Amino acid sequence: MPHATQISQYSHVPETKEDLDWADLANIDLSTYGTDEGNAALAQQLIEAVRTKGFFYVTNFGIPQEKVDRQFALGQAFYELPLEEKLKYVPDLDNGEYNGQRWPHHPARARLTEGAHRRDRNICRVPLRKSPRPPQPPHRPRPRAAPDFFTKLHRWDTHDESHLRYMKYGKFSPDEIAKLDDGLWSGGHTDLGTITLLFRQPVAALQIREHETGQWKWAKPLDGSLTVNTCDALSFLTGGYIKSTIHRVALPPADQRHVDRLGLLYFSRPQNDVVLKTIDSPVLQRAGFTQNEFEAGGHPVPTMGEFTQRKQKWQQAKAKDHQYAKDGEEIVPGFKGQYFK
Numbered sequence: 001m002p003h004a005t006q007i008s009q010y011s012h013v014p015e016t017k018e019d020l021d022w023a024d025l026a027n028i029d030l031s032t033y034g035t036d037e038g039n040a041a042l043a044q045q046l047i048e049a050v051r052t053k054g055f056f057y058v059t060n061f062g063i064p065q066e067k068v069d070r071q072f073a074l075g076q077a078f079y080e081l082p083l084e085e086k087l088k089y090v091p092d093l094d095n096g097e098y099n100g101q102r103w104p105h106h107p108a109r110a111r112l113t114e115g116a117h118r119r120d121r122n123i124c125r126v127p128l129r130k131s132p133r134p135p136q137p138p139h140r141p142r143p144r145a146a147p148d149f150f151t152k153l154h155r156w157d158t159h160d161e162s163h164l165r166y167m168k169y170g171k172f173s174p175d176e177i178a179k180l181d182d183g184l185w186s187g188g189h190t191d192l193g194t195i196t197l198l199f200r201q202p203v204a205a206l207q208i209r210e211h212e213t214g215q216w217k218w219a220k221p222l223d224g225s226l227t228v229n230t231c232d233a234l235s236f237l238t239g240g241y242i243k244s245t246i247h248r249v250a251l252p253p254a255d256q257r258h259v260d261r262l263g264l265l266y267f268s269r270p271q272n273d274v275v276l277k278t279i280d281s282p283v284l285q286r287a288g289f290t291q292n293e294f295e296a297g298g299h300p301v302p303t304m305g306e307f308t309q310r311k312q313k314w315q316q317a318k319a320k321d322h323q324y325a326k327d328g329e330e331i332v333p334g335f336k337g338q339y340f341k
């Protein structure tokens with residue numbers, strides 16, 4: 001590993017000049033967080049944002065820009081390491097493990113370079129737990145949901161699959177682009193956890209499928225922002241009041257196709273022993289969202305750990321089989337794994 005002081009800064013490319021069909025997303029500016037009035041206004045904006053688009057920006061989120069820049073530099077330094085070094089960190093993908101370095105397909109079949117390749121996404125996933133905790137019996141919460149309910153599902157001292165991810169999408173050559181059937185780096189999907197945070201990404205490629213219209217819109221980079229989306233666990237816990245957002249990663253516009261796209265993302269997931277049942281909440285009851293797909297179908301309700309393990313295993317099997325072969329497979333009774341067009 002290079003010594004920490006030798007890590008060179010990561011330079012972001014300029015934003016595209018193309019006039020893309022951008023998503024119109026709300027910005028939740030946290031500078032007003034902390035007063036009763038500010039919090040009440042933010043809560044309203046947040047409810048509106050998660051219930052309409054499911055994607056939104058957050059600014060003034062309290063992480064200094066130098067720290068964000070440092071993470072991009074670390075991601076870059078990691079991908080510059082020799083392949084033998086990175087191969088030491090390949091997880092047991094076939095069994096739903098994911099932390100470490102992941103290539104697009106099984107390492108045995110991975111290309112030995114990291115250049116352009118169909119769906120050549122390299123993922124380095126860093127768990128942020130201090131120490132693993134042995135499995136605990138599932139805990140079935142809870143009286144009425146308190147204001148800090150979601151915070152408590154993501155406590156630092158419990159075991160979960162939250163992680164920071166450095167993700168490198170290799171650029172495509174013109175020949176490879178010509179061979180692409182769907183023009184995508186990654187197919188339409190939903191994420192597993194509660195929310196995903198994408199640190200400002202100047203290479204336009206992320207596209208959001210709008211709930212209301214089914215149309216795909218481009219996510220525009222906004223300075224100093226996180227682009228946040230709602231995910232599967234949040235949908236389960238709210239009985240579908242909040243939907244898991246469908247998104248995909250497309251080929252960038254022509255003026256950004258010459259670069260690899262390095263992403264920095266945080267995937268937030270509730271602790272593994274949380275049972276994914278609908279929260280007992282007056283807000284949900286008033287709005288009529290009292291059962292998620294497991295409860296409505298009379299299925300056993302999985303814990304977050306069970307759901308994560310099975311969905312990741314399915315994703316991995318699907319990646320090996322290519323394309324949309326395993327679409328629609330029931331991966332947990334009551335929940336189908338799907339890629340969306």
Ligand SMILES: O=C(O)CCC(=O)C(=O)O
Pocket residue numbers: 167191198201205206247248249263
């Ligand atoms: O790279 C991006 O912009 C999004 C990646 C993504 O959707 C994912 O890794 O789940």
Ligand SMILES: [Fe+2]
Pocket residue numbers: 189190191247
């Ligand atoms: Fe995603």
